Amino acid sequence: MHPETAVRENNAPMPGRATRNVPYVDFAAQYRSEREELLACCEAVFSRGDFVGGEAIDAFEEEAARLIGVRHVIAVASGTDALILGMRALGIGPGDEVITPPNSFVASTSSIIAVGAKPVFADVRADGNIDPAAVAAAVRPRTRAIMPVHLTGRVADMNPIMEIAEKHGLAVVEDAAQAIGSRYDDRMAGSFGQVGCFSAHPLKNVNAAGDAGFVATDDDGIAERLRLSRNLGLADRNTVTVWGGVSRMDTLQAAILSTRLQRLPRIIERRRGNAALYRERLTGAVFMPPCRPIEFNTFHTFVVQTDRRGELQAYLASRGVGTAIHYPIPIHLQPAASGLGYRRGDFPVCEAQAGCILTLPVHQYLSRDDLNYVADEILSFRAI
Ligand SMILES: Cc1ncc(COP(=O)(O)O)c(C=O)c1O
Numbered sequence: 001m002h003p004e005t006a007v008r009e010n011n012a013p014m015p016g017r018a019t020r021n022v023p024y025v026d027f028a029a030q031y032r033s034e035r036e037e038l039l040a041c042c043e044a045v046f047s048r049g050d051f052v053g054g055e056a057i058d059a060f061e062e063e064a065a066r067l068i069g070v071r072h073v074i075a076v077a078s079g080t081d082a083l084i085l086g087m088r089a090l091g092i093g094p095g096d097e098v099i100t101p102p103n104s105f106v107a108s109t110s111s112i113i114a115v116g117a118k119p120v121f122a123d124v125r126a127d128g129n130i131d132p133a134a135v136a137a138a139v140r141p142r143t144r145a146i147m148p149v150h151l152t153g154r155v156a157d158m159n160p161i162m163e164i165a166e167k168h169g170l171a172v173v174e175d176a177a178q179a180i181g182s183r184y185d186d187r188m189a190g191s192f193g194q195v196g197c198f199s200a201h202p203l204k205n206v207n208a209a210g211d212a213g214f215v216a217t218d219d220d221g222i223a224e225r226l227r228l229s230r231n232l233g234l235a236d237r238n239t240v241t242v243w244g245g246v247s248r249m250d251t252l253q254a255a256i257l258s259t260r261l262q263r264l265p266r267i268i269e270r271r272r273g274n275a276a277l278y279r280e281r282l283t284g285a286v287f288m289p290p291c292r293p294i295e296f297n298t299f300h301t302f303v304v305q306t307d308r309r310g311e312l313q314a315y316l317a318s319r320g321v322g323t324a325i326h327y328p329i330p331i332h333l334q335p336a337a338s339g340l341g342y343r344r345g346d347f348p349v350c351e352a353q354a355g356c357i358l359t360l361p362v363h364q365y366l367s368r369d370d371l372n373y374v375a376d377e378i379l380s381f382r383a384i
Contacts, residue, residue, distance in 0.1 A: 018319050021320040022374055024359075024361045026365045030207075033365075038259070041259060054251050060261070063258055064198075067261065068196065072222075073216050079198060083107065083175060084114050087111065087112070088115055089226050090144075092171065092173075093115050096142060098147050099147065100122070100147040101129070103354065104331065108147060121342065123350055124347075124350050124353070127290075128353060130161070132157050139170070145173050147173045148172070148175065149175040150179035150189050152302070153205070153299050154179075155183065155295060159185060171194050176189040176196045177204070177213075181205065182296060191216060191218075195215050195216065196215065197213070198214050198215070199213045207260065208253040230246075230247040271298060271300075272298070274299070274362045274371055278375060281371075282378060282379075289305075303358070305357055309325075309355065309358050316378070321373075323358055323361070325358060330347060
């Protein structure tokens with residue numbers, strides 16, 4: 001099971017006590033609202049029989065490129081593949097260092113390891129995104145790239161990050177997995193760096209029925225290398241120009257993603273409205289990083305910071321409210337990271353947040369009553 005799907009276990013209310021069930025995600029509601037469109041996607045792809053490649057892939061790539069405001073989108077098999085192939089297309093590999101935050105989903109760091117480069121962590125700020133001052137301090141002779149992560153749907157502070165990259169001649173690989181449709185300084189997430197890497201995992205705001213991802217780029221050469229590397233390096237049916245693997249997006253997923261892209265403005269509106277309601281009700285009860293005017297946050301997740309996090313999560317579960325923690329163990333403290341040379345205490349902001357963050361349900365199928373119920377329960381917990 002994908003570890004992020006495991007949060008669904010928290011959807012189950014404790015029997016007998018909850019007066020309402022507020023699931024962290026609601027795939028059943030999504031299916032109910034989109035059934036006809038989804039069945040039409042299946043009908044179209046199955047009747048054409050173009051299960052690999054084909055017109056649905058081309059259409060999705062064009063629509064996503066238009067939305068993000070880049071010349072090319074290349075559809076791939078997952079967000080992790082988007083990061084790996086994106087970095088390979090930039091020539092990042094052994095001997096290179098890539099600066100990234102330690103508080104992301106593990107795929108940000110594991111993709112750096114997968115291309116043979118070394119992750120170098122830089123701490124985050126109160127909003128959970130990488131701190132440009134820490135990035136500047138982490139630049140060393142072997143640094144090749146910066147990988148900011150637009151965590152929770154909030155774009156990292158890209159103006160200073162792009163300045164650092166320019167000053168030192170570094171590439172920028174945006175991990176925009178959680179940020180489709182997000183903006184910063186009137187530019188779309190994924191359009192700042194040489195490559196912007198997106199996930200369409202089922203838990204993302206634009207989600208596939210399985211794994212899928214895509215890379216945005218303005219660079220024709222990078223786009224060409226990505227198209228080859230996702231498809232065994234095949235320039236045509238019989239000509240292999242470079243060695244590659246199979247990292248193509250399934251055509252059926254592309255068809256589904258095209259229909260869901262059309263719904264994105266409404267999804268974002270709902271999520272932003274939900275976040276505003278929480279902010280109105282919960283200010284003073286929990287810490288919610290404020291949104292700056294330069295940001296247009298799409299609230300892939302709604303993360304609050306609070307002491308007694310564990311107790312609050314258990315209390316909410318007993319009241320039928322599903323929650324999650326993104327992420328409880330910073331990447332530099334994971335067993336797999338032991339060879340990287342980091343210790344507890346190296347990234348104090350990230351480490352402190354790991355102990356106090358809690359992700360509330362914010363999805364587009366929540367009613368105002370659901371949201372008010374969650375807020376009421378948090379306020380009653382605070383009063384205990
Ligand atoms: C920040 C971040 N980076 C990378 C990924 C990897 O995406 P995927 O699961 O589609 O491989 C995800 C999501 O799962 C993510 O949230």
